[in-house]
Amino acid sequence: MSDKFQPKYIKTHETGALKEKISRAYSLMESCRLCGRNCNIDRLKGEPGFCKIGKEPYISSSGPHHGEESPLVGRFGSGTIFLTGCNLGCIFCQNYDISILGEGSKYTIQKLALKILYIQSLGCHNINFVTPTHQMPMILSAVDIAIEGGLNVPVIWNCGGYESIEALEILDGVVDIYMPDFKYWDDTPARKYSNTPDYPEVARNALKEMHRQVGDLVVDDRGIAQRGILVRHLVLPGGLSGTKDFVKWLAREISPDTYINIMSQYHPCFKAHDYPEIDRRITGDEYREARMWAVNEGLRLDK
Template sequence: MNYLTLYQSGELLKRVRTAYARLAACDLCPHDCGVNRLQGERGICGAGAHPAIASANVHNGEEPPISGSRGSGTIFLTGCSLKCRFCQNFPISQMGNGEVITTKVLADRILKLQQRGVHNINLVTPTHYVPQILAALYLAIPQGFRLPLVWNSSGYEKVDTLALLDGVVDVFLPDMKYADNGTAERISSAPGYADINRPAVAEMLRQVGHLKLDDEGLAVKGLIIRHLVLPGGLAETRKTLSWIAGNLGTATHISLMRQYFPAHQAVGMPVLGRKLTDDEYDEALEALEEFDLDNGWVQD
């Protein structure tokens, strides 16, 4: 946990201040909304000056090195910089469901999860709350916080925002959703997703390296990439896996997910309105083998 060194040196407090200053004309995510969140203005993500969370609980449904035997201390943050038409968590990500809290309360929730014996703190959709998360961490460390931090994000991230997390985050768990910018904009309102996502994930790898496990098989540091296979080849899975192998290396850990089902606006839509077929997922598995991406997890 390098965040201890950053705390002791004063660097963490400096980053808290730098991050909060960016809220005055918010540019934390690629949308660059420019709204003054410190004055209550809100951009695409819907977030204001204070953090908002939908839940903070023990979660056992993540990848095995994240959930382990005692679960992951998972905090679902309200809002999102994407507007995926098929989002299964749309009440939280797009409708604003959640509780607005202070950074002190967020720190308390983190510490309570640690007291429950979880293996890590897993921040879900955290990008638009970088300042508040850094501030909560600054408050939690002197009270004994010592768990690995997991950054569970959409992968729609700016490299200069990720720089604020260098040495703070232990495990990056980003999505690589799309290989085509047009598809990303049409389905998730995420202009330039592929061009933004790829350098962001490369920066994550630079910061934490490939996944490292302890003697119990738990993630202590590193990168795990999630890719949800979509019906009709909309995610262009083969292109994404080819890019990973060629640019990040075949040691990269990948969680290849098949749990897509029509939700939110996808219900009744062409292509997105149906579940994934076995043949479509089998094609994704074949691409994993083709590109020698042997590390990670697949679903039955």
């Protein structure tokens, strides 16, 4: 592997900086500020925060995934590890059994490290932590052990966009690819549907920090992503995700070369049936319009 594409965590591990980052990450849990919600409770003493996860890893499922964006999948798939719990509370969540109802199993750090190495041994092109931020200290601890065991594929942080800058600074030099959602441009739907009125501001700041760390998405000669940011944006019915304003901001404030997946798959799940305005799929016109806005801004669109 050329130095150009060596995962960032290798040097961070070699210099001892990763151990220091792990210690900082755990100290953030003492008055939890791992995400934008800032619950300020002591998770190390077992106090429950919004995400309801303590200090042990909780995993829902794992394995090669071929349904992710094409630069992540290649021939052998993206090595997904789905974390239990979530720092958001989206009332339309498609994975609410995992994120809100807590489906999953308690792991040890060692078992998670072995899982990471097993997934790599299957040929997966990356380790893709899905909804990871509220479990960040335990993930970093497992990555540290996995590096000793030969981990050498890019680490993906596949998150909701509601990350604190303090937490992201710890991830600097560990994460190769950020894959944040950007859910809402405006505070009102963020409050109503995800219980996070400050989501737009927190997510805008988070995306800026992520891009500062890893830049635009870079692929190798096989077309496999090695570094950078890939943004996901789910189009909600009735323009509630604020796509037009968001893609304009993304192109102008982050980069016109940002890789973005404008997602069409919204369907009413969980409690969405209680909200008539989002109790439907989006129309073809809504989706085409959203893509056209992104194209007009010159962004790199996933197929």
